[in-house]
Amino acid sequence: MTRVRSLAWQIGVAALAILAAWCLASNAVGNLLNLGVASGFDFLFREAGFEIGESTFLSYSAADTYFRALCVGFLNTIRVATLAIVLSTLVGVCVGLARLSENWLLAKLAAGYVEIIRNVPLVVQLFFIYALITDSLPAPAEALNPMAGVFLSNRGIVFPILGWGTPVRLDYPHLSGFDFTGGGSISPEFATLLFGLSFYTAAFIAEIVRAGVLAVEQGQLEAGYSVGLRRRQVMRFIVVPQALRVIVPPLTNSSSSSWSSAPPSR
Numbered sequence: 001m002t003r004v005r006s007l008a009w010q011i012g013v014a015a016l017a018i019l020a021a022w023c024l025a026s027n028a029v030g031n032l033l034n035l036g037v038a039s040g041f042d043f044l045f046r047e048a049g050f051e052i053g054e055s056t057f058l059s060y061s062a063a064d065t066y067f068r069a070l071c072v073g074f075l076n077t078i079r080v081a082t083l084a085i086v087l088s089t090l091v092g093v094c095v096g097l098a099r100l101s102e103n104w105l106l107a108k109l110a111a112g113y114v115e116i117i118r119n120v121p122l123v124v125q126l127f128f129i130y131a132l133i134t135d136s137l138p139a140p141a142e143a144l145n146p147m148a149g150v151f152l153s154n155r156g157i158v159f160p161i162l163g164w165g166t167p168v169r170l171d172y173p174h175l176s177g178f179d180f181t182g183g184g185s186i187s188p189e190f191a192t193l194l195f196g197l198s199f200y201t202a203a204f205i206a207e208i209v210r211a212g213v214l215a216v217e218q219g220q221l222e223a224g225y226s227v228g229l230r231r232r233q234v235m236r237f238i239v240v241p242q243a244l245r246v247i248v249p250p251l252t253n254s255s256s257s258s259w260s261s262a263p264p265s266r
Contacts, residue, residue: 043066044067045065045066045067046065046066047062047063047064048065048069050062053187053189054072054076054187054190055072055076056075056076056079057079058072058075060072080190083194083198084193084194084197084201087194087202088200088202088205091199091205092201092202092204092205092206092208092209093205093206095110095114095205096205096206096209096213097210099111099210100213100214110206113203113206114206114207117203118204118207122196125196126192126196129191129192129195130188130189130192133154133156133188134154134188135154137152137153139154139155140153140154140155140175140180143158143175143180149172153180154188155179155185155187155188156185156187156188157185157191158173158180158185158186159185159186161183171183173185205251211246211247211250212243212244212246212247213239213243215246216238216239216242216243220238220239221239223238224237224238
């Protein structure tokens with residue numbers, strides 16, 4: 001009898017909770033309709049009315065819907081995240097190993113990079129990089145040309161890409177009027193987000209790599225030197241395989257936390 005009474009009370013309380021939630025929801029929807037405020041997801045199929053600077057994989061204009069705008073933003077986020085993960089990992093590994101270098105100057109420069117980048121907010125770094133690109137770089141007519149086919153200007157970065165046709169050839173950008181045509185290009189906004197995320201996350205990856213290498217017992221290194229291995233061989237065959245077990249778990253966590261602090265890509 002006690003069990004039945006307890007079950008009845010639970011059903012009654014659950015029913016009251018559902019009734020209260022339904023009353024609140026219906027009242028809120030009614031008030032929104034009276035005020036002319038749209039609710040639900042109908043807005044997704046209305047005209048967005050704004051432009052998006054980057055729409056590489058999916059064409060977009062201001063006349064398209066909010067749903068298409070969200071798809072373009074999602075694809076842009078995937079694009080910048082993929083490139084930044086690769087770039088930040090390469091830079092972070094190099095900086096982390098540089099901090100362990102026997103060269104005093106190289107180790108101090110790497111340590112300075114890590115300490116400065118980690119303690120400056122990411123948004124401040126993004127503003128600084130954007131101002132550096134748009135204000136310090138020249139106009140397209142006087143663009144910097146660090147290597148063949150690559151140009152740096154306040155309009156972004158242009159570079160050669162593989163062109164379609166037979167035979168396959170490189171499509172080089174060339175100056176046409178006030179801007180470059182042909183080849184591939186990266187806008188100042190995309191370059192700011194890419195380099196900002198990469199350099200910021202690389203500082204955290206560098207510390208993870210350094211900690212992973214230091215976690216390998218000193219006796220392992222001495223054993224490698226004792227059998228005639230050089231420093232590079234000791235790092236390749238002894239240190240790196242053991243350090244990876246320490247590096248990989250915090251590396252995945254560091255990447256996810258860094259991306260979550262980044263502004264959305266649009």
